Amino acid sequence: MPIFKCSKCGCAENTALSMHWGRKSLADELDWSEVGAEYKGLPLCSECTPKRYLDGSETGLGMWHGRFPKEPYDEEKYNDCKPFDL
Numbered sequence: 116m117p118i119f120k121c122s123k124c125g126c127a128e129n130t131a132l133s134m135h136w137g138r139k140s141l142a143d144e145l146d147w148s149e150v151g152a153e154y155k156g157l158p159l160c161s162e163c164t165p166k167r168y169l170d171g172s173e174t175g176l177g178m179w180h181g182r183f184p185k186e187p188y189d190e191e192k193y194n195d196c197k198p199f200d201l
Contacts, residue, residue, distance in 0.1 A: 120188035121160035123150070127188040128160035132180045144168050149177075160185075 117130040130136060135158055142156040145165040154163070162185070166177030179185050 118188075118193040119158050121163055122157035123154050123159055123163040125187055126160050126162075126185050127193055128158075129182070132182055133159065133161045134164050134174070134176060145174065146171075 117135075118127050119130060119135060120126070121128050128135070134141065138158060139156050145155075146167045146169050147155055147165055150159070150163060150165050160179070161176045162179040164176040165174060167173055
């Protein structure tokens, strides 16, 4: 299970439950006003990802997915679970 550290809140997140793989290709289509433009293109958890695209439609993210508890990323615990970087 590829796990990464959210660049904004520091929690542990699964790449399949977030916009991890599309974070760079979709970055210019997202509304960063609530999240902060400094996080554009960085790996974010489902809760820290923008809720809306620039056209106003919803991304389906912007809230924790609830598939597992939200917890801080532990380098030692997830050492073997890191995804490949794009």
